[in-house]
Amino acid sequence: MKTILLITVFAFITISINAQIINANLIASGLTCSMCSNSIFKSLKNISFVESVESDVENSAFKIIFKTDENVDLDALQKAVVGAGFSVAKLTFVMNTNSLDVKDKSLVEIDGKTFYFVDMKDKTLNGKVELRLLDKEFNSPKEYKKVKKKLYSDSEKRVFNVSI
């Protein structure tokens, strides 16, 4: 019953809109030294849709600028960090929006990706908006525990849980 209800809700609120992800800020965990940070830097730079990467070695933080008009695969960022031997503790990304209506606890299809918005008031997004990914593999175990219950959990499709 719950599934049917979710599917119905999903069908009603899914809207497909074009919006470009411009950049992302990533904080990696599990490292201190610059050699480790450099490994992450090199593997992020090697991703096909990444234009450039700036790193803040002290805080294991990376600002990633994406190529325009290329599809940004957020999961590929996480895989690059894990491949380097570390984890993602936080990922926020900036997206260009244009009259995008979003509601709390609702699914929105943007540029071929499905997002589930949590912890927000219903609003219309315009211009550059920064979103935070709440999924398990993009957060430290401690942070994930805090938001876990609020997340959309349907394994059928890749849904990115986000908050503003």
Add this chain to the structure above:
Amino acid sequence: MYLFKQMKNILLFICMMLVAKSNAQELYVYTEPASNIPAHLLSTRIMTSLYKKKVGSGTNIHFMPEIRYGISGNLMVQTQAFISTRNESLFAEGGSIYSQYKFLNRDEIKRHFRMALFGRASFNRSDIHQEEIETVGHNTGYELGVIATQLLHKVAISSMLSYERALDNGSQNEFPKTQDNSATNYSLSFGKLMLPKKYVSYDQTNFNLMCEFLGQRLNGSGKSFLDIAPAIQFILKSRTRIDVGYRHELYSTMLRSAPNGLLVRFEYNFYNVLTKK
């Protein structure tokens, strides 16, 4: 040798300082941490060791060139060659293959706890001249073990436990029947990042201090040894590594040919090898 003595004193002092503070980072000189090298990283190393002979005079010099590759973030492979100056001229004694698999990874900001399994298979054709079993550069054989590593900001602590088995060194040098052919190895390693105090770029030289305790117990007779091995390490431009360490026997109840000596290693890393962009 005067140089050995001086070096030993300095490094022992470093070691005491480290332990007193209770703790390099985890790129240990004498052991591997549970953290693997990154996926698609090709790491090249050349290690030279100079060990003072216990019986008679002279120094045993070994060269060990090495290549490591990260197949994935969890699996790495390594191959190493053993060359020595045993017969006055350079002598290719053998080589080994090594693989390490990280099976546990718990990351937090500037912290981690990791565990890994490793295995090594070695071939060596030199003569067997000691009771100590060492598949890195002395014995044909294999080693299987487990490693646990904890990183706490600038300090890393790691421990290893392994089973090592020696076989005949080719058909020319059979393993002596009177000697124990298997051993249990254990280690406890401390490392601390000393410099830079604060990171601003990848070009800053990193300076690490390490202190490791390396032990072995022969499974049959119970004969054992314990060594202390302090080391200093420089990391240049976040991709070149230089290690200098001194290994010193604290006690031993078994015959060892040359337990005390100096180690120098040079490492250079190539990133994103064998990947498509």
